[in-house]
Amino acid sequence: MADAAPPSKSRDLDKLLLRPGNLVGPTFDPGVQVFFLSVLIFEGFGYFQLRDDLQEYARVLVVGAGGLGCELLKDLALSGFKNLEVIDMDRIEVTNLNRQFLFRLEDVGKPKAEVAAKRVMERVSGVNIVPHFCRIEDKDIEFYNDFNIIALGLDSIEARSYINAVACSFLEYDSDDNPREETMKPMVDGGTEGFKGHARVIVPGVTPCFECTIWLFPPQVKFPLCTLAETPRNAAHCIEYAHLIKWDEVHSGQAFDPDNPDHMKWVYDEAVKRAELFGIPGVTYSLTQGVVKNIIPAIASTNAIISAACTLETLKIASGCSKTLSNYLTYNGVEGLHTKVTEFVKDKDCLVCGPGVLIELDTTVTLKKFIDMLEEDPRVLMTKASITYHGKNLYMQAPPVLEEMTRSNLELPLYDLMDKIPKDVLHATGTINKDDKKSSGLRKLRVVFKGIDGVADMDMAGGA
Amino acid sequence: MDGEELTEQETALYDRQIRVWGADAQRRLSKSHILICGMKGTVAEFCKNIVLAGVGSVTLVDDRIVTDESLSVNFLILPHENHYNGKTLAEVCCDSLKEFNHMVHVAVETGDISTFGVEFFEKFDAVIISCCSLGKKKLINQKCRKLSKRVAFYTVECRGSCGEMFVDLLDYKYSKKKLEETIECQIEYPSFEEAISVPWRALPRRVSKLYFAMRVIEQFEDVEGRNPGETTIADLPGVLKLRKELCETNSLDESQIPDALLERLLTDTREFPPVCAIIGGILGQEVIKAISGKGDPLKNFFFFDAMDGKGLIEDISGPSTRS
Numbered sequence: 081m082a083d084a085a086p087p088s089k090s091r092d093l094d095k096l097l098l099r100p101g102n103l104v105g106p107t108f109d110p111g112v113q114v115f116f117l118s119v120l121i122f123e124g125f126g127y128f129q130l131r132d133d134l135q136e137y138a139r140v141l142v143v144g145a146g147g148l149g150c151e152l153l154k155d156l157a158l159s160g161f162k163n164l165e166v167i168d169m170d171r172i173e174v175t176n177l178n179r180q181f182l183f184r185l186e187d188v189g190k191p192k193a194e195v196a197a198k199r200v201m202e203r204v205s206g207v208n209i210v211p212h213f214c215r216i217e218d219k220d221i222e223f224y225n226d227f228n229i230i231a232l233g234l235d236s237i238e239a240r241s242y243i244n245a246v247a248c249s250f251l252e253y254d255s256d257d258n259p260r261e262e263t264m265k266p267m268v269d270g271g272t273e274g275f276k277g278h279a280r281v282i283v284p285g286v287t288p289c290f291e292c293t294i295w296l297f298p299p300q301v302k303f304p305l306c307t308l309a310e311t312p313r314n315a316a317h318c319i320e321y322a323h324l325i326k327w328d329e330v331h332s333g334q335a336f337d338p339d340n341p342d343h344m345k346w347v348y349d350e351a352v353k354r355a356e357l358f359g360i361p362g363v364t365y366s367l368t369q370g371v372v373k374n375i376i377p378a379i380a381s382t383n384a385i386i387s388a389a390c391t392l393e394t395l396k397i398a399s400g401c402s403k404t405l406s407n408y409l410t411y412n413g414v415e416g417l418h419t420k421v422t423e424f425v426k427d428k429d430c431l432v433c434g435p436g437v438l439i440e441l442d443t444t445v446t447l448k449k450f451i452d453m454l455e456e457d458p459r460v461l462m463t464k465a466s467i468t469y470h471g472k473n474l475y476m477q478a479p480p481v482l483e484e485m486t487r488s489n490l491e492l493p494l495y496d497l498m499d500k501i502p503k504d505v506l507h508a509t510g511t512i513n514k515d516d517k518k519s520s521g522l523r524k525l526r527v528v529f530k531g532i533d534g535v536a537d538m539d540m541a542g543g544a
Numbered sequence: 545m546d547g548e549e550l551t552e553q554e555t556a557l558y559d560r561q562i563r564v565w566g567a568d569a570q571r572r573l574s575k576s577h578i579l580i581c582g583m584k585g586t587v588a589e590f591c592k593n594i595v596l597a598g599v600g601s602v603t604l605v606d607d608r609i610v611t612d613e614s615l616s617v618n619f620l621i622l623p624h625e626n627h628y629n630g631k632t633l634a635e636v637c638c639d640s641l642k643e644f645n646h647m648v649h650v651a652v653e654t655g656d657i658s659t660f661g662v663e664f665f666e667k668f669d670a671v672i673i674s675c676c677s678l679g680k681k682k683l684i685n686q687k688c689r690k691l692s693k694r695v696a697f698y699t700v701e702c703r704g705s706c707g708e709m710f711v712d713l714l715d716y717k718y719s720k721k722k723l724e725e726t727i728e729c730q731i732e733y734p735s736f737e738e739a740i741s742v743p744w745r746a747l748p749r750r751v752s753k754l755y756f757a758m759r760v761i762e763q764f765e766d767v768e769g770r771n772p773g774e775t776t777i778a779d780l781p782g783v784l785k786l787r788k789e790l791c792e793t794n795s796l797d798e799s800q801i802p803d804a805l806l807e808r809l810l811t812d813t814r815e816f817p818p819v820c821a822i823i824g825g826i827l828g829q830e831v832i833k834a835i836s837g838k839g840d841p842l843k844n845f846f847f848f849d850a851m852d853g854k855g856l857i858e859d860i861s862g863p864s865t866r867s
Contacts, residue, residue: 151821154619158817175559181592181644205615205623274564275829275839370563377563380596381828384589388821392850395818413829413839 138398141227142166143216143243145192147378148233148270150182151387153196156231157204159391161398165227167212167219168193179380216242217520221507222471225250225265229394232269233387235376237297238519240269244282244290245522248433249507251284257435259285268393270386274377275413277386281393288426289433293408315355315362319371322350338373347372382413431459436505436524443495443529447475450494454508460523465510469498477510495529502532550574554647558598569836574598574647576835577667581605581657581684582674583633585617585815586702589824590672590831592620595641597832601649602641603668605657606633606675617815658683662690670696670831675773678766685712685736696834699736700827701758703773704812705850707823708758710736711830711842718837733844734861742862744794752856754847756801760787761809773813780810808851819850826855 140161142152145168156164170192172183182199183192193211201209212219216239224230224246234240247265254260267282269290282289307313308321327336327347337343348368355363369375389409408422431437437459441450447467454462467474474497475489476482489497498504505526512521550558550567554574562570576599580587583606595602608614610628615621620640621628628636634652641650657664658680665671665688673681681699688695689712697712712733719728734742740759747755764783765772775783783806791798826846833839845858 155818155821158617158619174556177645178558178561178596178598181596184643185646203619203622366559366563375560375563378560379564379832380561381593381825381832384593384821384825384828388818388825391818391821392853413826 137163138229139163139165139227140394140398141224141230142233143230143239144168144233144235145180145196145211146170146176146233146235147179147380147383148272148387148390149192150180150196151383152231152233152270152390153182153200153209154204155388155391156394157200157207157209159395161394162207164207165210165212166193166197167214167216168196169213169215179378179383181380221246221249221468221509221522227265229397230265230267231390231394232267234269234271237294240290241294242520242522243267245432247282248284248289248291249522249524251433251524252505253285253435266397268390268397270390272378272382272386274379275382277382277411278409279386279389279393279411280408281397283397284433286426288424289430291432292427292430293424312354312358312360315351315360315364315367316371318355318358318360318363319347319351319368321354322347323372326350326354344369344372382411385413386411431523436526438526438528440528440530441494443493443531445494446491447494447497448490451475451490454510454525460508460525461513462508462510462521462523463513465508468507468509469504474506494527498527503528554598557645557647561597565832565836565838569838570598572836573600573832575600576669577601577603578831579603579605579653579657579665579668579671580674581672582676583618583620583637584614584675584702585817585820586700586707586823586827587672587674588618588620588637589820590700590827591637591641592644593825593828594831595644595648595650597828598645599648599835601651603651603653604634604638604641605653605655606637607654608633610636613814617817617820656680660687662687665695666691666693668695669835670698672698672700672827672831674700675771677772678762682735682737688712689714689735696831697736698827698831700823701772702815702819702823703761703809704814705816705819706754706809706812707819707846707848708754709823709827709830709842709846710739711844711846712736712739713834713841713843716834716841718841720838720840729840731841731843732861738862739844739860742860744791744796746862747860751858751860752847753801753805754849754856755845755858755860756796757805757809760790760801760806763790775810775813777807777811780807783810816850819848822855823848 138161140156140163142149142156142164145153145166149166149168153164153166168191171189172180172187172192172195174185174188177183177185180192182196187195191211191213193213197209197211201207224243230243230247232240232243234243244267247267250263250265252260252263264283264285268279269282270279271277281287303317303320308317308325312318312321323336336347348363348365351363351368355361408424410420410422426433428434437457439453439457451465451467454460454465464477466476466478473482473486475486498506503526505524507522508525509520509522511518550570554570555562558570578594578599578601580591580602583604591602591604610621610631610633614633615623618637620637622640632652634654638650638652641648658676665684671684671688673684676684676699685697688697694714694716699710701708712735713731714733716731716733717728719726721727744756760783761775764779764786765775767786768782784803787798787801787806790796791801830842833841842857843859843861845860846855847858848855
């Protein structure tokens with residue numbers, strides 16, 4: 081029943097209706113507030129019900145089993161998805177219970193992923209959920225390739241960046257520099273804070289990926305040291321002074337532990353002293369925790385709405401009707417209720433979802449030299465890189481067993497290790513050092529070997 | 545309020561939300577009593593949200609027995625027969641909701657509450673009605689309005705991928721901070737009956753088609769003596785006839801209520817989980833806003849259609865409700 085109209089016709093209509101930017105803007109009619117989730121035309125498709133075979137075969141990974149993750153698992157299971165997996169490295173805490181409804185007081189201390197999976201399977205018959213209690217970086221890249229759709233319920237930019245890089249790494253381009261559809265790994269990403277939230281769809285190669293639009297995020301709050309040291313003006317400055325400067329002066333050598341209540345109390349007391357010295361009001365224990373731990377205020381209802389929006393998008397992707405949907409929804413429930421949908425455009429030079437960082441090499445360059453080059457290359461800036469080639473480990477920094485097994489490759493020419501193919505794609509995982517920040521990352525690298533017959537100049541195609 | 549501090553347990557559990565709306569609002573929530581009638585999927589979602597938020601008490605009304613259909617959209621019901629066999633929807637949901645937050649008192653009320661006296665409703669701060677006939681909605685709304693105390697009144701209906709919500713906060717005063725200033729606000733709400741009596745020709749042209757479509761279906765069910773949602777495609781000719789009559793009386797063009805939309809609402813009566821979550825989330829938010837006195841409340845109808853992803857707030861009130 082779900083034979084959609086010829087794609088070109090739908091796409092035209094999509095574009096027509098994707099002009100909500102005109103209807104929903106800061107100056108919209110106060111009598112009518114419009115809340116768009118996404119705009120789509122279903123030709124001859126009366127329902128959202130998943131067809132039986134989709135329920136059997138669609139595999140969805142939910143990343144995060146917290147506020148969004150719990151809601152996502154419930155919504156996806158109730159919507160008919162039968163094969164779900166969930167990954168989360170955290171254990172349950174008391175402060176989670178106001179919104180992570182799958183957890184009870186008795187569950188505090190247990191792994192979120194495991195409890196969440198168990199509770200949803202108890203409540204929805206027919207669904208199978210496999211939990212993974214580990215960090216997202218602990219999984220092989222190929223683990224993520226197993227899924228049709230990845231739904232994100234994360235709470236940090238770094239984690240989103242990582243998963244985005246993984247999903248985009250599967251994307252391949254053909255010799256005309258067009259992304260190959262069968263290698264696109266769609267993601268649905270949700271985020272919330274208080275009464276605000278966003279939901280977006282990322283189809284690598286089609287929509288902008290997370291990195292393409294990273295400029296959307298305001299710069300992370302980082303107070304200048306001189307303000308903290310000399311001229312504090314507000315309560316947060318006093319707190320960060322105690323946390324970042326005074327702590328080390330007094331406790332040199334001992335690391336500050338935000339989960340240690342004595343440490344937190346010490347920081348609070350020092351912050352109060354400093355605030356009194358400068359006549360600044362507002363330092364409370366609660367604020368101290370918030371600033372030091374970077375606590376995100378959160379409520380159940382926003383999570384419920386954003387997760388449901390993500391579920392609807394996941395359903396549309398799974399039923400194959402929204403390949404070209406380009407959708408970033410921002411939601412604000414505090415002043416009335418309003419949302420805005422924007423169609424952002426992919427950055428064709430994006431290092432993550434583009435065809436990959438182009439690296440020209442001599443055929444004599446060894447794998448070791450290549451790995452060292454990645455540290456200096458301003459487009460990569462990766463240390464401790466592990467290299468894989470079409471799923472094969474060329475060199476792994478860890479664990480020790482794999483390191484030992486692949487160590488001998490370091491002295492070999494990369495050209496030989498890549499089966500003497502003049503140009504192909506490699507994946508490098510390691511620590512990315514950008515703007516004084518270190519984070520785990522993955523980069524797609526297009527290697528072109530110079531001076532090989534048939535490769536006249538630097539052409540841009542990446543596929544083998 | 546009587547200025548009681550939040551307990552240590554409440555402060556720990558509600559930490560993340562106190563950072564959103566403040567301790568004062570949390571106190572008000574913890575003293576509020578909510579009455580909820582009609583335990584389908586959307587309402588189950590709503591209950592989850594307010595129980596997690598920490599309201600004082602939740603009283604559930606639904607004497608219908610659990611069926612397979614209710615299982616598929618209501619995650620409060622565990623799919624094990626010995627868990628739900630013979631029990632009413634209210635009873636099963638009550639057992640489930642208690643687990644979400646021990647500090648919230650969850651109870652069941654049986655019987656047809658539209659026949660209860662006005663004093664019954666005085667116990668509550670908010671009343672939410674779902675799966676009720678037109679007559680009952682109006683009756684309960686009127687009883688709430690007769691009280692000297694303000695009892696917030698909401699209705700919610702979800703059919704397939706569509707949903708409708710109605711809000712009546714009577715004469716609602718609240719304050720909000722804008723920059724350094726505190727602004728006093730006041731909104732007057734019409735009753736449900738007053739709202740749906742506003743002549744259609746008096747409404748702006750771009751009013752959601754769902755509003756009209758829901759009124760037609762509502763009238764049809766009323767006239768035919770059906771329970772809400774008890775319709776099939778076989779009813780389409782009857783519904784189209786009613787639409788014609790209503791449009792003629794109201795000088796509204798029939799094209800404003802498309803056949804296709806009416807068809808969907810007639811046949812697609814089962815709730816759709818993500819829509820339940822969205823409407824349940826928004827309703828939860830609205831009730832929290834009204835009880836805590838924080839934030840601009842919705843006035844007075846909200847419509848959602850997952851087919852086009854549009855959610856629209858419509859102000860359906862006549863000039864007579866403005867004093």
